[in-house]
Amino acid sequence: MKKLLLTLVLLTSFAGNATLINLDLDKTNYLENEVVTAQLNLTSLDYFLGGFVAEVSYDFNALELINWSFGNGFNDGLGHSPYADDSIAGLFYLEDFAYFDADEMVLQANQGTGFTLATLTFRALTAGPQILSVLDSMEVVSLDNNSIDQFNQFDAKFNVTSVPEPASALLFLSSLLLLRTRFSKK
Structure with a gap:
């Protein structure tokens, strides 16, 4: 009997919709000095939210945080309570x-079954x-403050490619022209 009850509990816990959260990038490959846009998105909501708290870490020697904005999921038209703190290098705290x-x-209506919590650039x-x-x-946290969901760490990975310096390209082109003129005279 205990095994049957345990099996039923496990089946019902896996059958429910779980809220999913992603950090979605606009691309997976970038060039140096290019803007990287990441969105913190929630999907598969089975209850309405009243707020969130998150910390995003990044390598501050390789990435510079230049801007952020919050989604409208917590704004009923009369305002909401967003807060962000980037005072620690490589760590960005945000809540709304x-x-x-x-x-x-x-x-x-704003949240539906999913929405964007924040956009970071x-x-x-x-x-x-x-x-x-x-x-x-x-x-x-749920709108009625009865439910709090916590999430394990998750990552968004991407690659940054170096851009050749104009001087290097100019040197390469001039050497090609020199070779061309040298071989065209023969």
Whole structure:
């Protein structure tokens, strides 16, 4: 009997929809000094959210945080409570909460079954493989504050390629022209 109950509990826990969170990049390959855009997205929502807290880590020697914006999932038209802190190099803290008296119908319409929590933009400073990580402390809370979901760390990986310097390209082209003129005289 215990095995049957345990099996039923496991089956029902796997059958439910789980909220999924992703850090989606606009591309997977970038050039040096190109802008990298990442969106923190929620999908498969089975309840409406009242807020979230997240920390994003990155290599500050290879990426420069240049801008961020919050989605409208917690804004009922009368405002919301976004907060961000980038005072620690390589670590970006962000949170956003709906006001306690927010219009639930508007929030439900804004959130649907998924929405963008935040958009982050970085400048790629150096070539090589890069990783943006949302750390273990990521939490979302339900609108009625009855449910809190925590997420394990997840990463978004991409590659940055170096751009050849104009002087190198000019030197290469001039040597090709010199070879061409030399062989064309013979």
